[in-house]
Amino acid sequence: MFIPLGFKFSALPCGIRKKDKLDLGLIYCEGKGISWGVFTKNSQKAAPVLIGMKHIKNSSTKAILVNSGVANACTGEEGIKRAYTVLEELSKILKIKKEEILPASTGVIGEPLPVEKILPNLPKLVEELAEEKYTSFAMAIMTTDTFPKIVSKKTKEGIHILGIAKGAGMIAPNMATMLGFILTDAQLTKEELKRLLQRGVEKSFNRITVDGDTSTNDTVYALSSGAKKLEKIEDFSVHFFEVLEELAHLIVKDGEGASKVIKISIKGAKSKSEAEILARSVAESPLVKTAFYGEDPNWGRIFSALGKTKIPFEAEEVELILNGKPWIKELKFITPEEEIKRELRKSDIDLQIRLKRGKQSYSLLTCDLTEEYIKINASYRS
Numbered sequence: 001m002f003i004p005l006g007f008k009f010s011a012l013p014c015g016i017r018k019k020d021k022l023d024l025g026l027i028y029c030e031g032k033g034i035s036w037g038v039f040t041k042n043s044q045k046a047a048p049v050l051i052g053m054k055h056i057k058n059s060s061t062k063a064i065l066v067n068s069g070v071a072n073a074c075t076g077e078e079g080i081k082r083a084y085t086v087l088e089e090l091s092k093i094l095k096i097k098k099e100e101i102l103p104a105s106t107g108v109i110g111e112p113l114p115v116e117k118i119l120p121n122l123p124k125l126v127e128e129l130a131e132e133k134y135t136s137f138a139m140a141i142m143t144t145d146t147f148p149k150i151v152s153k154k155t156k157e158g159i160h161i162l163g164i165a166k167g168a169g170m171i172a173p174n175m176a177t178m179l180g181f182i183l184t185d186a187q188l189t190k191e192e193l194k195r196l197l198q199r200g201v202e203k204s205f206n207r208i209t210v211d212g213d214t215s216t217n218d219t220v221y222a223l224s225s226g227a228k229k230l231e232k233i234e235d236f237s238v239h240f241f242e243v244l245e246e247l248a249h250l251i252v253k254d255g256e257g258a259s260k261v262i263k264i265s266i267k268g269a270k271s272k273s274e275a276e277i278l279a280r281s282v283a284e285s286p287l288v289k290t291a292f293y294g295e296d297p298n299w300g301r302i303f304s305a306l307g308k309t310k311i312p313f314e315a316e317e318v319e320l321i322l323n324g325k326p327w328i329k330e331l332k333f334i335t336p337e338e339e340i341k342r343e344l345r346k347s348d349i350d351l352q353i354r355l356k357r358g359k360q361s362y363s364l365l366t367c368d369l370t371e372e373y374i375k376i377n378a379s380y381r382s
Contacts, residue, residue: 006225257372
């Protein structure tokens with residue numbers, strides 16, 4: 001694992017929801033800390049999102065504090081007040097400004113941040129900061145995730161990029177409950193980091209969907225310690241985008257109850273926006289997702305999902321290609337149904353939907369919908 005220079009991590013159990021679960025994590029940047037963030041477009045933004053949107057504009061960032069278990073969303077002015085209480089105390093311990101700390105929360109919406117559980121643990125959280133504790137941090141931000149999501153890359157110049165994310169349900173980011181933290185030791189200006197993050201998110205986190213729900217807390221922070229001089233930003237950009245794209249794939253792979261990762265591609269649309277609308281309609285259709293889970297080649301559900309967008313198309317002109325094999329053409333099976341069923345049994349599926357309306361395309365990742373998704377979300381607060 002490639003850990004960027006100038007970063008330390010820590011994590012502790014505070015008993016926010018479960019007694020022994022790691023639920024409070026800290027990233028500390030020893031350098032000046034250049035940062036940028038991308039946030040949810042949900043109108044009901046959580047308190048940490050509102051604070052983060054302000055703090056990200058400051059010239060330096062020294063720390064990121066994250067809790068799981070409670071989202072501190074839909075908590076009004078009291079939620080803002082409680083978040084600032086924690087940030088002010090942490091700033092005293094770290095001897096930095098509270099504006100140099102970026103907050104993030106994930107968990108149950110509508111419950112206030114348990115300040116009484118967090119504050120007593122802050123001194124120990126700072127005391128135990130260490131370079132090697134990135135895995136503990138990744139575990140502390142998990143909710144219904146089944147595994148920590150960590151990706152790292154090293155450029156030809158020896159610059160390191162580390163990405164840590166959480167997310168399994170309520171996933172349909174439109175950035176701007178998923179969180180992502182991208183750390184690097186490259187010397188970057190704030191404007192360069194902003195451009196990289198916005199472009200990278202569009203290519204990755206904005207192209208995944210688990211259940212079509214955009215969270216109140218979706219946040220992605222990028223933070224640079226500036227410890228290493230950057231000569232070739234083009235090579236760095238490639239690796240930076242790869243980290244985001246691999247994290248996005250891991251989120252879909254860990255989709256609540258999911259057994260398959262499905263890539264939906266629309267080709268031959270009139271415009272990019274039209275292609276995206278069509279792709280999302282298929283990717284977020286419960287009927288399509290359950291058909292994939294049941295390994296049922298019920299192609300009519302795909303056509304129906306395309307049609308509900310009200311975008312006109314000739315059904316006879318639509319072609320479906322599954323894992324590179326012709327599936328439907330002129331409303332008929334091209335490959336025998338039994339062979340298509342075998343393809344549907346795979347854990348990674350590629351579905352291409354070809355139209356004859358234009359030359360634009362769009363693709364995104366989704367997953368199937370299983371009984372386990374119902375079980376997880378029916379008992380989420382217990």
